[in-house]
Amino acid sequence: MGIYGAINSAVSGLAAQATALENISGNVANSQTTGYKRLDTTFSDLVSGGGAKQAQQVSGTTFATSRATNTVQGDITSVDVDTYMAINGAGYFVVTKASDVVDGSTTFADETYYTRAGDFERDKEGYLINSSGYYLQGFPLDPNTGNAIGDNPAVIQIENQPLAASATTTVDYQANLPRVPATTDYDGTDETTALLNASVGAGNVAVADETDFLNSSISGGSTTIYNQNGTAMNVEVRYAKTANDDGGAVSDTWSMYISTGGDATTAWYDVGQIQFDDTGEMTTLTAGAMGGSAVNGTGDGFTISSLTIGGTTATDVEFSFADGSLTQYSDKDGRASSVSLDPDGYPAGELIGVAVDASGRVIASYSNNQQRPVYQIPLATFEAEQDLQRVDGAAFAATAGSGDADLSGGGQILAKKLELSNADIADEFSKLIITQQAYSANSRIVTSADEMLDDALNMVR
Structure with missing residues (x-):
């Protein structure tokens, strides 16, 4: 059996090298395929009978x-x-394939697949689909808590539904009022001329008295707030000093005002009065003529139950001076400094973009400068990922050998990145040279064995 055994071994070598050549050719062909995992070749020997x-x-x-x-x-x-x-x-994106289109909407197969090809883009229906036609799955996030909902991932879909408006409830206010305001009326020496013009009187400022009011007050900044249906309201704040500390019962006192936005009779609302001690810290807040309430102590501020500006009304808006953010320290310019008005709330917004952040969350961005995390992308890991079944499109399917997917771990998701093929052309060509030489050598053995058989047959003749 020696010559026939040699031929048999050489033929098996030809078949094995042909398998290696097939893997090499596939690796070279997919050297530019996103997320592709090359197949190497392992050779094993089969021992023939003998001693x-x-x-x-x-x-x-x-x-x-x-x-x-x-x-x-x-x-x-x-x-x-x-x-x-x-x-x-470690890990794979969890994906699935489309099964049909019903009434213009895509339906999905029950099978789940796994891939490292992360070239996902949003299609016309809002699904994230990669170039191989796989749809990304993830856990929906609760809009209030940001926590994942459920244990089973669903196909990610970010629809074009507008983000509803959110009414402003709090304006975090910070400013430093000067000890002597540099109003138009102030003559530069007599501090009483810097006080609110007596012609304006107490309470809300009438339209007829607006000029005197502006000449005896200073700007306190402005901002935009939103009411319950998202309508914008421009809030303009001014301050007028109404009393100087006389060393006795009277403290430095200011009145805060908000513009009415063009009311026929009232030009400025009297929000309330603010007293400061000798150190420039707030002591007492008193609600003004426009209505509302004053909060003294922790969380100092004014709450306005019904604020109407330019014909638009917002309810329960708080101007917060928490943590002593409103002060009266001497300022040579005589103007309000370090002014900051930071309101919450926003108008309705249209979807303008979708992105993925560093923690693997899908983020929807809206035209009102709001962002919302809508899905958490899980990563699937396996006990024996080498036993996964390869399917088209650089994807894999779970098998009994690989075990079920574990969605609780995995590596790190990198946004705006892609994993390239792990097949290197230079390495594959090196393998190709060795494979070609081995194939030629095996074919030479077959030729030599055939010549030896001819010699043996010629001996018989």
């Missing part, structure tokens, strides 16, 4: 099997697409 020790045995045949490289990460490159992502470390 009980190696001296009585011969080499036998060989066979080739494919070896997965799922754990070998490809290079990661930066891209300019907000929804592209890569995985640094």
